Amino acid sequence: MITSTTNPQPADFADVRATNLAVVLRFVREHAPCSRADIAASTGLNKATVSSLVADLIDRRLVRETGLTENRVGRPATMLVLDGSPYAAIGVEINVDYVTAVAVDLSGERLLSWRRSFSGATSSVSQAVVAVAGLVRRVTNRMAKEERQVLGVTVGVPGLVGTDGTVLIAPNLGWRDADLAGDLTKALRDPGFGVQIDNDANLAALAEHRFGPQAGTANLVYLTGEIGVGAGIILDGRLRRGARGYGGEIGHIQLDPLGAECRCGRLGCLEAVAGIGAVLQHAALSPAEVEIEIEEVVRLARSGERRTLDLLAAVGHNLGKGVSVIANLLNPEVVILGGYYVPLAPWLLPAVGEEMRGRTIAPDGGGCRVVASTLGYGAAALGGAARVLDTVDSGRLPRPS
Numbered sequence: 001m002i003t004s005t006t007n008p009q010p011a012d013f014a015d016v017r018a019t020n021l022a023v024v025l026r027f028v029r030e031h032a033p034c035s036r037a038d039i040a041a042s043t044g045l046n047k048a049t050v051s052s053l054v055a056d057l058i059d060r061r062l063v064r065e066t067g068l069t070e071n072r073v074g075r076p077a078t079m080l081v082l083d084g085s086p087y088a089a090i091g092v093e094i095n096v097d098y099v100t101a102v103a104v105d106l107s108g109e110r111l112l113s114w115r116r117s118f119s120g121a122t123s124s125v126s127q128a129v130v131a132v133a134g135l136v137r138r139v140t141n142r143m144a145k146e147e148r149q150v151l152g153v154t155v156g157v158p159g160l161v162g163t164d165g166t167v168l169i170a171p172n173l174g175w176r177d178a179d180l181a182g183d184l185t186k187a188l189r190d191p192g193f194g195v196q197i198d199n200d201a202n203l204a205a206l207a208e209h210r211f212g213p214q215a216g217t218a219n220l221v222y223l224t225g226e227i228g229v230g231a232g233i234i235l236d237g238r239l240r241r242g243a244r245g246y247g248g249e250i251g252h253i254q255l256d257p258l259g260a261e262c263r264c265g266r267l268g269c270l271e272a273v274a275g276i277g278a279v280l281q282h283a284a285l286s287p288a289e290v291e292i293e294i295e296e297v298v299r300l301a302r303s304g305e306r307r308t309l310d311l312l313a314a315v316g317h318n319l320g321k322g323v324s325v326i327a328n329l330l331n332p333e334v335v336i337l338g339g340y341y342v343p344l345a346p347w348l349l350p351a352v353g354e355e356m357r358g359r360t361i362a363p364d365g366g367g368c369r370v371v372a373s374t375l376g377y378g379a380a381a382l383g384g385a386a387r388v389l390d391t392v393d394s395g396r397l398p399r400p401s
């Protein structure tokens, strides 16, 4: 632990203080309600430093006193909790058939969750920018009415996103080399907060890691179940993106050299034989209104219709082959199926589990569980908000207003 008393370099003082503020803020997030003495005891910062840091966090309205006290030997301690009510973090997800926006406050409390249908497959990048900027403006107007300061926006896209926020390729949207971060910032007329772009699976994994029932699981993989299939990979508690940010493209491992053609131009990719497009195509349903069509598939499966049950079992077996690759390679504690896989999970999971256990060299799939996400269709958007909160937790604190 770095403290101002052990590292008195004046040039580093602001950095040290920001780091220590973030340490205290993270402690309160994880252990609230807690006292100043608890913070000092657990972080190794001395009591005077903790008092000064807490005063600063209260001043920024990131932390507040509850009014509750805990009686200890000696005098009672005032308990602290996260405040953050004057702030909002925004996440947006663009996908083939919808755009979602989520806003949360600093403690992760959901402020709003909006979903609009959007024809991503036939929209140009500039049309998407107009749609997303319009949605973000409506969210920021709502936040302004509630007197909240927007800390930032992260937009999730189903494709390869570079570390600079450019979308190299998003096959299911038909995009190449799109400067989405730059275009959105311009469309929002330099809004005074950061605009970040990330891969949708990465963001959904962050949402699960921060907010889901598996929160805090050190080794977790999230699989998007959209027209495309991507993996968000958390190993040893951290999101792993790879050298250029393009890791996790499990949707394009080839499962069948003679299989159906994928939107990437190759044959038999996982997403072509186990993505939601494969379900709709074989069920002879239109991919235009995916949500409605998936409801129809669920209805047929519930009624025990043989063709639908066989189709879901086949898709489940293909998906299970992909999950076994993940289990063999990464040995996660859990693989979470998201998106449209969630309503189909009762029929997919048995086949997925069977394939995974049969194909992993470690006994019992290396302990890997496969579960359906409970975060709903907004998982990637929620993860976008989580990524904004991560920047606060890592020390980029908002100024007191």
Ligand SMILES: [Zn+2]
Pocket (backbone or CB within 6 Å): 251, 252, 262, 263, 264, 265, 266, 269
């Ligand atoms: Zn492919």
